[in-house]
Amino acid sequence: MAITVSLVALFGLVMYFLLRSRTLTPGAAFAAAGFGFFLASTGAAKPINQLTESLIQALPYL
Template sequence: MTLTIPLVLLLAAVLALLLRFRALGAGAAVAAALFGFYLAGTTASDTVNELVTAVTGALTGIGR
């Protein structure tokens, strides 16, 4: 059985847990979200997308 979880949902859960256990302040969470939002509008977004795709592909390959 294969379970797929969107990366955005996974990152949102991690962020929620960090906020819940006070490992990350609300201001830092907002700054990280804004950084990601603005990074998506730059030319670096293609590189970041390729990196995340490669890492998730490698992690998927480990389980086989």
């Protein structure tokens, strides 16, 4: 749960700066999609959360 909340905050901060600078790039589109999936409780949220947790757990081994 703590990971999800911090990712929502991170995506929200990224979206704020992207909207403020009026930038729309593939990175901005990814940030918007990620923010929407983590914020909403859709059927896609669980697999995305699992993927994110797996990636975070794999970071020390890279």
